[in-house]
Every structure is written in C-alpha cells, then in structure tokens.
Amino acid sequence: MTLAVAASHEDFHDPDFSATLMAWQAEHGRHTLPWQNTRDAYLIWLSEIMLQQTQVAAVLGYYQRFLHRFPTLASLAAAPVEDVMAQWSGLGYYTRARNLHKCAQRVVAEYAGVFPSDPLLLADLPGIGRSTAAAIAAFSSGGRAAIMDGNVKRVLARVYGIASYPGERQTEAMLWRRAEALLPEQGIESYTQGLMDMGATLCTRSKPDCQRCPMQPRCVAYNTARTAELPVRKPKKISPQKQAALLLILDAGQVLLQQRPASGIWGGLLSLPELAGHGAAESAEVASVDDSTLLRAVDQFGVMESCERLSTCTHVFTHYKLHIVPYRITLAQRRMMVAQPEYVWYALDKLAEAPLPAPIKKLLLDLARK
Numbered sequence: 001m002t003l004a005v006a007a008s009h010e011d012f013h014d015p016d017f018s019a020t021l022m023a024w025q026a027e028h029g030r031h032t033l034p035w036q037n038t039r040d041a042y043l044i045w046l047s048e049i050m051l052q053q054t055q056v057a058a059v060l061g062y063y064q065r066f067l068h069r070f071p072t073l074a075s076l077a078a079a080p081v082e083d084v085m086a087q088w089s090g091l092g093y094y095t096r097a098r099n100l101h102k103c104a105q106r107v108v109a110e111y112a113g114v115f116p117s118d119p120l121l122l123a124d125l126p127g128i129g130r131s132t133a134a135a136i137a138a139f140s141s142g143g144r145a146a147i148m149d150g151n152v153k154r155v156l157a158r159v160y161g162i163a164s165y166p167g168e169r170q171t172e173a174m175l176w177r178r179a180e181a182l183l184p185e186q187g188i189e190s191y192t193q194g195l196m197d198m199g200a201t202l203c204t205r206s207k208p209d210c211q212r213c214p215m216q217p218r219c220v221a222y223n224t225a226r227t228a229e230l231p232v233r234k235p236k237k238i239s240p241q242k243q244a245a246l247l248l249i250l251d252a253g254q255v256l257l258q259q260r261p262a263s264g265i266w267g268g269l270l271s272l273p274e275l276a277g278h279g280a281a282e283s284a285e286v287a288s289v290d291d292s293t294l295l296r297a298v299d300q301f302g303v304m305e306s307c308e309r310l311s312t313c314t315h316v317f318t319h320y321k322l323h324i325v326p327y328r329i330t331l332a333q334r335r336m337m338v339a340q341p342e343y344v345w346y347a348l349d350k351l352a353e354a355p356l357p358a359p360i361k362k363l364l365l366d367l368a369r370k
Contacts, residue, residue, distance in 0.1 A: 012181035024214040025194030041115035041140040077104040086355035099127025117141040138192040146179035151199020157231035161220025240320040243281035246272040251331040254345040266357040302331035315359040
C-alpha cells in the first residue's frame, strides 16, 4: 500500500507547476489583505475560519470588527460565547463561530495561548481540519503542507483535466495526493497564496480569465475547450422545502426573542419563537395558522391585542429552502416568564447588535424602521 501511494506521488510530481504559480503570484497575486504580511497565527487563523465558504469581500468588514472586539486570542477565549455569536451574526455557517470560541479556549488551556506549528496538531483543534491547518501552518511558520479548498480543486481539475466529481471519495483522495506531490521545496507561503489567488481571481467558477492565466499553455481544460465542464459539478438534487411560522411579539418598544439550541440550524443564536419547528412544505404557498393555535401560543407570554400575518420570506440553506411566515403580534398585557430563561425581551433600537440569524435580523430591522 505504501509503495502504491509513493508511486502516485511520483506520477503527480510537476515542479513547473509550482514555479509558474509562484512567479505569477509574486507579480499579480494579492499582497495587501489585512491578514497578510504577518506571522501572527491568531490573525491568520481568524481569517482562514472566516474565509471557509465565504468570499473575501464579505469577510473584510467582519474581520476588522471582530478584531476590534477581540484583539487577542486571550480576549476571545475569555469572552462569553453570546458575544462571539453577536459579532459573527450575518456571516453565516454559525458552527464556525462556536468552534472558533472553543478553539481559542483550547489553545489557551493546552498550548499556553500559542497556536502549534504542526499541521497535525492544528487539524485536531475545533473547526480547523486538514486544509485550514495547512494554510495556518504555511502562513504562520512556513509549514510545508497541502491545502484543498474549492478554489484548489477547480484549478487542479482544469489544469490536469480531472473529469470526475471532486466530491467523490476516490477523486478527492487523488486530488490530495496530487496536491501533496506538487508542493515546492521552498516558498510554501507564496505557493499557497498563489493557489488561493488563482482560484479566486483567474480560474473562477464562471467566466475564467484564461487569457491572463499563466497555466493556459498547459491547461487541459482550456486546450480541450472544457473550462465550462470542469470541474465536474455535483449531481443535482431537488432542494426540499420547509416552512416555519414565527411569532413577532411586540410590547413597549421591545420584541420577544428566544435562544435556539446550541446544535442545529442557527444554533446558539437568538431568534423569534416559532410554532412546531421547520415543517415540510409543498411550495412557497404556506397556509395560515388558525386563530386558536396562535392564541394558545401567545397566551404564555401575554394577552394578545392584535395579530397580523406579514409577507412570507424565503431563506435558502445548504440543504433546503425555508419559507418563513411571520405573525406580527402586539400585547395588551405582558406576563411574567419566571421559569422560561431561554426567552428575553429585546429593545427594538438595539437589534443591530443582537446575535440574530441574517434573515431574522433583516426582518426585524425592516420592521423597526417603519
């Protein structure tokens, strides 16, 4: 088995690839992003976590605000998780924020606040994983390890004409072997950044800029007119549809919010109380909740004065579409909620700071502006 893997690495060895990539990166790559030109593992780690499944343009503002609130790893580790979630609100994929907090606490507890340089140790920390560990190691200490994100898969699939879906186990394993075999002996930082830059700025998913790409002469996809076909796309599945009726209960300039469970959709964030969770829906035409059900649901919080069904809005998750039906409710009298610590009354003029899911925050901010 060892001999087979070694032979695969030898088959994939291609020093011209790394040399071409590093020369291009030195002249045309990105060099002024706020997390570049530093060996500070905290700054690098934070950027890599934020950039998971999120584009640079969306991350820039969050990155600066997050560092203003948590300038050091120690300050992040010591903060309440609610504060971390509030700073992350709107960036999406909230498991990243919870793991970020857990990771900071582990690095403080197990490594005296200093990130390890070994990619294997980094990959064992919450929310990091193999590829992110390699990037952190490369940029913070010059560690020689391969990265493998969507940009890298796209570059490799096109340059080498890989005609199978990168998400398949065998194809992904082969891509990892190739990525490891392509690593240069020197200049891992420039090489790693070059892969990221090429995928983000030239070898893009749609309309790749092949005329400016230094890999054009050797790119199989370009030379066989298959840039639109490679990498092979994931077989399409019909996205399930779900619905949720949310209670937007208002009283005295405040809105009632409920903290969601730590796991699952919007885990740990505040949201609006909902009826019966995310149920299956046939389409965006969501039926109204009957009056008696609404009265019973609201009664635990107070005496209903008025109720209005607002327009349905749709939010797309990775695995399904959620049709949200908000009911705007005002109270004639509020009840005390002694035994319900998960609920909190939140001032409407403070909602911009609240740790809310993006669609709920937009809904409430739009309401507050009216």
